[in-house]
Amino acid sequence: MEITAIITALCLVLGSLLGITGGIGVYRLPDFFTRLHACGITDSACAFLILSGLMFQTGTSLETVKLLFILIFLLITSPTSTHALAKAALNSGETPLMEQQQTQQKREER
Amino acid sequence: MDSIPMNVSGHFNYWVAIFLMMTGFYVVISRGNLIKKLIGLNLFSTSVFILYISLGKIHGATAPIASETFHLYSNPLPHVLILTAIVVGVATTAVGLALTARIYEQYGTIEEDEIRIKDESL
Amino acid sequence: MELFIDITLLTFLCITALAITVIRKLFCAVMLAGIFSLLSACLFVSMDAVDVAFTEAAVGTGIATVLMLAALNLSHSREKCPPYQPLLALLVVCTTGAVLVYGTMDLPAFGDATAPIHHHVAPRYIEQSQQEIGPPNFVTSILASYRGYDTLAETVVIFTAGLSVVALLGIRDRRGGQSITTDRSAMKGYLVLRVVTKLLLPFIFLFALYVQFHGDYGPGGGFQAGVIFASGVIIHSLTLGRDRTLKAFPQRFLTILATAGVLLYGGTGLAAMVRGGNFLDYSVLGATALAGQHLGIFLVELGVGVTVFASMTLMYYAFSYRKEA
Known part of the structure; x- marks a missing residue:
C-alpha cells in the first residue's frame, strides 16, 4: 500500500471518529453552550481531517485546489457561525451552566 | 445484493419515497396551520423529486457529465426536469407564504378553523 | 457500499x-x-x-x-x-x-x-449531444437547448412568482426619511459576523459567477448561480442592514433585471427565428452550428441566472420589509 493511502485512511478514520464524538456530545451534553462546544469539534477538526485526507488522494490537480478552497471557507465560516450562535443565545437570555451553578452557590451561602 | 429477494431491493427506494410523500400529504391534510401545511407540501414535492431521480439511476453508472474514463451515465432527463422543478417549487412556496402573511394581517391568525369562524361571523 | x-x-x-x-x-x-x-x-x-x-x-x-x-x-x-x-x-x-x-x-x-x-430519448441525448450541442455536461445541453421551451416557461413562472410576491406584500422604500446609520435591522453587536460577511461576500459572488459560466463543463448553470447570488445579497441584508442592501441593489434595478432576464431568453429565441431557424434553435446564431449553440446556451443561461437572482431577491425584500410597514 502506498504511503498516501495510509495517511488518507488515518485522516478519514480520525475525522470520522471526531465527527461521531461531536454527534454524541450534542446529544449527551447538558446545556446549549457545552453542546455548541461539541458542535465546534465536528465543524473544525473533523472537516479539516476529512478534507485533508481527501487532498492526499487527488494529488496535484484542480480537485486539490477546490478542496483547499472548501477547507479555507470552512475554517472561516464555522467558527463564525459558532460565535454567532453563542452570542445570540446569550442575548436571548440563555445562561451558561457554570454561571448558573455559581449563582446557586452564592444563594446557598447566603 | 443477489441474496436479498429482487423485489425488495429493487423497489426499496420507491417505497421509501412513497412513505415520505405520504408523510407530507398527511401534514397537508391533517394540520390546520397554514405554514405547517406549506412545509408539508414542500416535503411532498421533495419526495416526488427523490422518486424521479431514483427512476433515472442506473447501477454502476456515473454522473451525466462526459468524460473519457466512464461510458455509462445515469439518465440525464429526470435530472433536468427536477432541477427546474426545485426552483419553481421554491418560487411557488414563496407565493404561498406571502398569501399566509397577508391572511395573518387580515385575520390575526393562520389556523384554518379560526379563519373559518371569523369568516362565518362576518 | x-x-x-x-x-x-x-x-x-x-x-x-x-x-x-x-x-x-x-x-x-x-x-x-x-x-x-x-x-x-x-x-x-x-x-x-x-x-x-x-x-x-x-x-x-x-x-x-x-x-x-x-x-x-x-x-x-x-x-x-x-x-x-x-x-x-x-x-x-x-x-x-x-x-x-x-x-x-x-x-x-x-x-x-x-x-x-x-x-x-436518453441515449440520443447522451450519444449525440456532444456533436450536436457541445457541452460535456449533458444536463446543461438538455436544459438549455433540447428542452429550451420547458426552461423558458419555467423561467417565466419564477418571474411571475416574484412579481406576485411583490404584488401581495409590496416593498416600501423607506430610504427617504431614515439615514443608513440608524438602521435597526443591522446586526450592530455582531462585529465578527459583520467583518466575516464583508470578507466573504466578494468570494460568494465570484463563486456564483463561476457556477454560472462553468455550467457547461461541470454541475452548475443559471438556476444555481442565480440562487447563490441571491443568498449573497440576503446575507448582506441580514448582517449589514436592509437599507444598505437596498442602496446597493435598489428594487427598481432588480425589477428591471428580472424582466431583462426573461427578455434575453425570449430574445435569443426570436434572434434564431430572424436568422432563419426555429424558435430557440441556436444553431443558426453562429458561423457553425456548434458555435451557434455555444452562444445560444450562454445567453439563455445568463437570462435564467439573472431572472432567478432578481426574483429571489425581490421575494426576500418583500418579506423583510413587510414588518416595518
Whole structure:
C-alpha cells in the first residue's frame, strides 16, 4: 500500500471518529453552550481531517485546489457561525451552566 | 445484493419515497396551520423529486457529465426536469407564504378553523 | 457500499419527516425541513444527480428556509393543537400510500439499465449531444437547448412568482426619511459576523459567477448561480442592514433585471427565428452550428441566472420589509 493511502485512511478514520464524538456530545451534553462546544469539534477538526485526507488522494490537480478552497471557507465560516450562535443565545437570555451553578452557590451561602 | 429477494431491493427506494410523500400529504391534510401545511407540501414535492431521480439511476453508472474514463451515465432527463422543478417549487412556496402573511394581517391568525369562524361571523 | 449509504440516508429522511409531523414549534419544523432538503441533496449525489443536488442544497436549504423564517417572523411561530383526532386523514393517507406501493410493482427495479426510461430519448441525448450541442455536461445541453421551451416557461413562472410576491406584500422604500446609520435591522453587536460577511461576500459572488459560466463543463448553470447570488445579497441584508442592501441593489434595478432576464431568453429565441431557424434553435446564431449553440446556451443561461437572482431577491425584500410597514 502506498504511503498516501495510509495517511488518507488515518485522516478519514480520525475525522470520522471526531465527527461521531461531536454527534454524541450534542446529544449527551447538558446545556446549549457545552453542546455548541461539541458542535465546534465536528465543524473544525473533523472537516479539516476529512478534507485533508481527501487532498492526499487527488494529488496535484484542480480537485486539490477546490478542496483547499472548501477547507479555507470552512475554517472561516464555522467558527463564525459558532460565535454567532453563542452570542445570540446569550442575548436571548440563555445562561451558561457554570454561571448558573455559581449563582446557586452564592444563594446557598447566603 | 443477489441474496436479498429482487423485489425488495429493487423497489426499496420507491417505497421509501412513497412513505415520505405520504408523510407530507398527511401534514397537508391533517394540520390546520397554514405554514405547517406549506412545509408539508414542500416535503411532498421533495419526495416526488427523490422518486424521479431514483427512476433515472442506473447501477454502476456515473454522473451525466462526459468524460473519457466512464461510458455509462445515469439518465440525464429526470435530472433536468427536477432541477427546474426545485426552483419553481421554491418560487411557488414563496407565493404561498406571502398569501399566509397577508391572511395573518387580515385575520390575526393562520389556523384554518379560526379563519373559518371569523369568516362565518362576518 | 452505495446501497449502505442509500439506506442510511433514506432512514434519516424518514426520521426527519416524522419529526416534522410531530413537532409543534414551527421554527423547529422549518429547520427540520432544511435538514430534510440537505439530506435529500446527499441522496441525489449518491444517485448521480449532481446538478439536482447542487440546486436542492442551494434552494431547499438556503432560500426556502430563509423565506419560511421571514414568513414566520410576520406571523405566529407556534402551531395550535388540532381540536379533533385526524384519523380520517390517516386512513386516506394509508390508502393512497397502499395504492401507490401497489403501482410500483409494475415499475422496473431500481438501477435497472434495461428499464424503458433509459431507451427512449436518453441515449440520443447522451450519444449525440456532444456533436450536436457541445457541452460535456449533458444536463446543461438538455436544459438549455433540447428542452429550451420547458426552461423558458419555467423561467417565466419564477418571474411571475416574484412579481406576485411583490404584488401581495409590496416593498416600501423607506430610504427617504431614515439615514443608513440608524438602521435597526443591522446586526450592530455582531462585529465578527459583520467583518466575516464583508470578507466573504466578494468570494460568494465570484463563486456564483463561476457556477454560472462553468455550467457547461461541470454541475452548475443559471438556476444555481442565480440562487447563490441571491443568498449573497440576503446575507448582506441580514448582517449589514436592509437599507444598505437596498442602496446597493435598489428594487427598481432588480425589477428591471428580472424582466431583462426573461427578455434575453425570449430574445435569443426570436434572434434564431430572424436568422432563419426555429424558435430557440441556436444553431443558426453562429458561423457553425456548434458555435451557434455555444452562444445560444450562454445567453439563455445568463437570462435564467439573472431572472432567478432578481426574483429571489425581490421575494426576500418583500418579506423583510413587510414588518416595518
